[in-house]
Amino acid sequence: MRFRNLTIGQHIPGNSVVHRLDPRTKILGTTLLIVLLFAVDGFIGYALAALAIAAVVHLSELPWRYVLRGLRPLLVILLLTVGLNVFLTEGEVIFRLWFLTVTREGLVRGLMMGTRLVLLIMGTSMLTLTTSPIQLTDGIETLLGPFRRIGVPAHELAMMMTIALRFIPTLLEETEKIMKAQMARGADFQSGGLMQRAKNLIPLLVPLFVSAFRRADELAIAMEARGYRGGQGRTKFRELRFQRIDAVAMGLSIIFTVVVGILF
Amino acid sequence: MSIRLENVSFRYLEDTPMETDALTDVSLEIEDGEFVGIIGPTGSGKSTLIQHFNGLLLPTSGKVWVDGVDLTAKGTQLRLIRQKVGMVFQYPEHQLFGETILEDVGFGPRNGGLPEAEVVERVRRALAYVGLDFEELKDQSPFELSGGQKRRVAIAGVLAMEPSVLILDEPTAGLDPKGREEILDEICTIHKERGITVILVSHSMEDVARLADRLIVMHRGRVALDGTPVEVFRQADTLKSLGLGLPQVTELMHELKAKGLAVNTDILTVEAAEEEIVRVMGGQR
Numbered sequence: 247m248r249f250r251n252l253t254i255g256q257h258i259p260g261n262s263v264v265h266r267l268d269p270r271t272k273i274l275g276t277t278l279l280i281v282l283l284f285a286v287d288g289f290i291g292y293a294l295a296a297l298a299i300a301a302v303v304h305l306s307e308l309p310w311r312y313v314l315r316g317l318r319p320l321l322v323i324l325l326l327t328v329g330l331n332v333f334l335t336e337g338e339v340i341f342r343l344w345f346l347t348v349t350r351e352g353l354v355r356g357l358m359m360g361t362r363l364v365l366l367i368m369g370t371s372m373l374t375l376t377t378s379p380i381q382l383t384d385g386i387e388t389l390l391g392p393f394r395r396i397g398v399p400a401h402e403l404a405m406m407m408t409i410a411l412r413f414i415p416t417l418l419e420e421t422e423k424i425m426k427a428q429m430a431r432g433a434d435f436q437s438g439g440l441m442q443r444a445k446n447l448i449p450l451l452v453p454l455f456v457s458a459f460r461r462a463d464e465l466a467i468a469m470e471a472r473g474y475r476g477g478q479g480r481t482k483f484r485e486l487r488f489q490r491i492d493a494v495a496m497g498l499s500i501i502f503t504v505v506v507g508i509l510f
Numbered sequence: 511m512s513i514r515l516e517n518v519s520f521r522y523l524e525d526t527p528m529e530t531d532a533l534t535d536v537s538l539e540i541e542d543g544e545f546v547g548i549i550g551p552t553g554s555g556k557s558t559l560i561q562h563f564n565g566l567l568l569p570t571s572g573k574v575w576v577d578g579v580d581l582t583a584k585g586t587q588l589r590l591i592r593q594k595v596g597m598v599f600q601y602p603e604h605q606l607f608g609e610t611i612l613e614d615v616g617f618g619p620r621n622g623g624l625p626e627a628e629v630v631e632r633v634r635r636a637l638a639y640v641g642l643d644f645e646e647l648k649d650q651s652p653f654e655l656s657g658g659q660k661r662r663v664a665i666a667g668v669l670a671m672e673p674s675v676l677i678l679d680e681p682t683a684g685l686d687p688k689g690r691e692e693i694l695d696e697i698c699t700i701h702k703e704r705g706i707t708v709i710l711v712s713h714s715m716e717d718v719a720r721l722a723d724r725l726i727v728m729h730r731g732r733v734a735l736d737g738t739p740v741e742v743f744r745q746a747d748t749l750k751s752l753g754l755g756l757p758q759v760t761e762l763m764h765e766l767k768a769k770g771l772a773v774n775t776d777i778l779t780v781e782a783a784e785e786e787i788v789r790v791m792g793g794q795r
Binding site for chain 2: 258311423424426427428429430431432433434448449450451452453456457
C-alpha cells in the first residue's frame with residue numbers, strides 16, 4: 247500500500263562501514279552536517295557537502311534509488327520553499343510572468359534553499375537508514391546522559407522514542423488492515439469533498455484509537471511483568487563502544503565541517 | 511459467482527530491498543456454492559491469496575476473474591465486487607467503530623446505497639444469523655459486548671451485505687470451544703440455507719475436515735494440494751513435511767492401522783470413526 251513507500255525513518259539492515267559505526271558517531275556526524283548546511287553560504291560549500299553525503303551513501307552500499315525515494319514525500323514542501331523564495335525575494339528583476347516576478351537574488355536563494363533542504367533530508371535519512379531504532383535511541387540516551395544532572399530525563403526520553411519508533415510500523419500495518427476491512431464493507435477513502443472525506447475516516451480512526459490504547463495497555467503490563475522500573479540500575483545487553491573507525495569518521499567529519507564551514 | 515485465478519503471482523514491497531514473493535503462479539477456480547477450506551502453515555500465503563478474491567490486492571502478474579469480471583482490468587468497479595464477495599478478516603472485532611450496533615452492522619449495506627428501511631431489515635437478518643437479537647442489541651454500543659459477541663457483530667457486519675461469496679480468515683481464533691463451535695455452526699447454516707460460496711481459512715484440521723467439501727493446501731505461496739478432504743488427508747506424509755497434520759481422529763485411525771487393525775483411514779469425523787471401529791471389531795455397540 248501507499249504507506250510502504252515511506253523511506254523517512256525506515257531502517258535498512260546492512261553490514262557496511264556506515265552501518266557498523268557507533269550510533270553516537272553517526273548522530274554527532276549528522277548534527278555536524280546540519281550545522282554545516284546552515285553555516286555555508288554559496289554553491290561551492292553545498293557542492294562539497296553534497297560530495298560528502300554522496301561518499302557516505304556510497305560507503306553505506308544502499309541503492310541510490312532508495313535513498314532518493316525518501317525525498318518524494320517532501321516534494322510539496324520542497325517545491326513550496328523553492329517557489330516562495332524564487333518569487334518573493336526582492337532584487338534585480340529578470341523577468342515578469344503575470345503577477346509573478348523573478349529576481350536574480352530570488353533565483354539564487356531559491357536554488358540554495360532547495361539544495362539545502364535536499365541535502366538535509368538526504369543526510370539525515372542516511373542516519374536513520376543505516377541505524378536501527380534501538381541503536382539510535384541507545385545513542386541518544388548515552389549522549390543525553392551528562393545532562394541528567396540538570397534534570398533531563400534521558401532514559402525516559404529514549405524509552406519513549408524507542409516505543410514511538412517501534413510502533414510506527416505496527417500502527418501503519420494496523421491502519422492498513424482496518425482500511426482493508428472497511429473497504430471490504432464498501433468504505434470509500436478516496437472520493438468525496440473535504441467534509442465527506444473527513445467523515446469517511448471515522449470507521450478508520452475509531453478502531454485505530456481503540457487498538458492503540460489496547461496496545462499501550464498491553465505493553466505497559468508486559469513491561470512491568472518483566473520488572474521494568476525505569477532507567478535506574480538498568481544494564482545494557484549491547485554496550486556501545488567506540489572503535490577505531492569511529493575515531494576516523496569523527497575526525498574526518500570535524501575537520502571537514504570546520505574547513506568547509508570557515509572557507510565557504 | 512465463480513472465482514478464477516490464472517497464474518497469479520504477488521510480490522510485497524516490490525522494488526525495495528525487502529521485496530518478498532507472497533504468491534507464485536497460483537491458478538485455481540472456485541465454483542458457485544462450494545465450501546472451500548484453505549490451510550497452510552503460517553506465512554504460506556493464505557491471507558494474501560484470499561485478498562485477491564475481492565480485489566483488496568491485485569496480482570503483480572496474472573489475472574483474477576470474479577463472476578466473469580476481470581479484476582485486473584482498468585476501470586473495474588472493485589466496490590461492486592466487494593459487495594458480492596464479503597470478507598471477514600482475522601479478529602474482525604478490531605474493526606468495530608459504530609456508536610450503535612445498528613450503525614456498525616449497517617455500514618456495509620449503507621455504503622451500498624440501500625434505503626434505510628432495507629438496511630435495518632438486513633441488519634436484523636444478519637444478527638439473527640449469528641444468533642443475536644436485533645431488538646435487544648440495536649441501540650447498544652458494540653464496545654460494551656463480550657469478546658465472543660463482538661466477533662459475531664463484526665461477522666454480521668459482513669453478512670449484512672448479503673454477499674454471494676463469504677470469505678473468513680480464521681473466524682474462530684482466540685475463542686473458547688463453545689464459541690468456536692457456535693460460530694462454525696452458524697457459518698454452516700448460512701452456507702446451506704442461502705447456498706452461498708464459503709471460503710474458510712483455518713489452522714484447525716478438524717474444522718476444515720468436518721465442514722469443507724474441498725481443501726486447498728498452501729505452501730510457500732503455491733498451491734501444494736487441492737482436493738476433497740479425504741483426498742488431501744490421504745497425503746499424510748506430504749502434509750507432515752509441510753508442517754501440517756491430520757485431524758486427530760484420522761491420526762488415530764492411522765495409528766490403529768499401524769497396530770494391525772484393518773481400519774479404513776479415510777475417516778474425518780468422530781462419528782465415522784466410531785462406526786468404522788465397531789464394524790472392524792465385528793461387534794455391537
